[in-house]
Amino acid sequence: EVQLVQSGAEVKKPGESLKISCKGSGYIFNTNWIGWVRQMPGKGLEWMGIVYPHDSNTRYSPSFQGQVTISADKSISTAYLQWSGLKASDTAMYYCVRLNIVATNYYFDNWGQGTLVTVSS
Amino acid sequence: QSVLTQPPSVSGAPGQRVSISCTGSSSNIGAGYDVQWYQQLPGTAPKLLIYGNNNRPSGVPDRFSGSKSGTSASLAITGLQAEDEADYYCQSYDSSLSGSYVFGTGTKVTVL
Numbered sequence: 413e414v415q416l417v418q419s420g421a422e423v424k425k426p427g428e429s430l431k432i433s434c435k436g437s438g439y440i441f442n443t444n445w446i447g448w449v450r451q452m453p454g455k456g457l458e459w460m461g462i463v464y465p466h467d468s469n470t471r472y473s474p475s476f477q478g479q480v481t482i483s484a485d486k487s488i489s490t491a492y493l494q495w496s497g498l499k500a501s502d503t504a505m506y507y508c509v510r511l512n513i514v515a516t517n518y519y520f521d522n523w524g525q526g527t528l529v530t531v532s533s
Numbered sequence: 534q535s536v537l538t539q540p541p542s543v544s545g546a547p548g549q550r551v552s553i554s555c556t557g558s559s560s561n562i563g564a565g566y567d568v569q570w571y572q573q574l575p576g577t578a579p580k581l582l583i584y585g586n587n588n589r590p591s592g593v594p595d596r597f598s599g600s601k602s603g604t605s606a607s608l609a610i611t612g613l614q615a616e617d618e619a620d621y622y623c624q625s626y627d628s629s630l631s632g633s634y635v636f637g638t639g640t641k642v643t644v645l
Contacts, residue, residue: 447634449579449636456535456622456636456637456638456639457571457579457622457624457636457639458636459633459634459635459636462634473633474633507578507579511634512584514585516565516566516567516626517566517567517569517584517585518566518567518625518626518634519567519569519581519584519585519624520569520571520581520624520634521581521584521590522581523578523579523580523581524578525578526578
């Protein structure tokens, strides 16, 4: 069974740095892109970016380029999302997702349980 | 901001049929990219409901069906049940935004 297990909830102050994680199991981690999706309180889903664990190739949504860093460590089947200077507007639930690509179809077939990030002074 | 537009809410009585639209453009759905639908029950992570326009993953009831035409897609729920009350999001790929995986604005389904 494919599973994506994310790290626990975080409470941080503005300006602090943070790195959250997503560990994959039940499949060959290197072979699928892993992405991150943001959901702000009471709002919809926003795709942030993806990483290919095999070679750490990354792609970002224009809305998040330069705001976050996505990475992966294939040796421990784990992907990461990090910030160098958090803002209150980063308060949200963050989901990791596994991307499946079939011809012209790109979809997220497995989701992590979510990591709630709260940024408050 | 979302490039796929959905109605904010739809509602129906138990047993009824409801439909949710997802309107895109020539750079996403109209370009031939497939559409997915995700269901997000209250307080939980989203779950894949429909992929490739009209395919259901194992375990998804056949009350849920999808379709696509031109620059739009639709999700239909027949025989509406109380447990279907959730938020639903469509998703596709957009070639105009440096290759982005775009979501719809989301629709809240209420079972009356």
